Amino acid sequence: MARSDLDVNEVPDGLIIYDGDSDRVHYLNHTAALIFCLCTGDADATAIAQAVRTSFSLEAAPDEAVASTLADFAREGLLA
């Protein structure tokens, strides 16, 4: 689940997120931004991948890419 204390700024090409705890700025492209926004705690990685598939009209759910992105989010401290 995405941390609720992050400063999330929307720009035309994605999100710019400031983490006050680490004093770091994260730049998320459209896909990463969508995945981040879906990290509400209600959907697991599989459901998120399905949502991405639908949003981008993909033939298959990008399970591996989503899992990798979520791992990045966790490593960067963006998830609670």
Add this chain to the structure above:
Amino acid sequence: MAIKVDDPVAFAQISLMVQRAKHHLDAEVSLELSVEGTLDAGYAVYDNGDLYARVDTLDAVLDAVYMRIYRRAMELASLKGWLRVHGAVASLGARRVAVVGAGAAGKTTLSIGLLELGANVECDESFLTRNAQVVGVARRFHIKPGTLELMADSAWLRDVPTVGSLPVRVLDPSEHGFGWDLPVGPITDLIALRRTDEASRIEGSSAQVLVQEIIAQVFAVLEPRRVIVREAARLGASARCHVLYAGPDGVAPHLVKVLVTPPRVP
């Protein structure tokens, strides 16, 4: 702001720091500085009657006056939520461009080029931004020897006075037949300026690239970093984004002009 200067030599030099740009913001704070003394005896600089500095040279007087004014102004601006960014701003017709770049990237050279192409160049060193609104910081353009060399064909620049002992000319566009207006409002285009040894070129870019550039070029005063990121993101999201590679060919101002005022095709 009022400055009282006893010594005519210091007065003449300090006068060269005064700019006559047309402002659209109401003054909120009044500063009263006074400079007492002479070149032989030394100077004392007072701010609202309080001693601020004792200095021995004319350059030190100029520096003390300049730093006091701008430091106070930028602190007040920061307290009011304005973010100061290293950059230039110019208006061409209905479009308004903010150019962000590090020191020595070529902002002043580009600014003078745009001035000669008919732009209202608002600032060449820094601007303030808040909620995607932009206003140029009112300061004479500082023309360094390197800029003069690059603009050898612009003979009028040699009429621009220097101030103090530094070889820097201080340009007030309104003293040379150009307009100088400082509007407060949105921009239409945001450009990251980079220097190149190759031919000048301009490329479309993304808000994220420009936001990174803005953050890198912020003069942080009192604001927390989250405010810096927020205001940079607001500005980046508000305009078309580009990267301008300025080469020694002098073409960069023309690229900017064509970008914002494309020629009509009959």
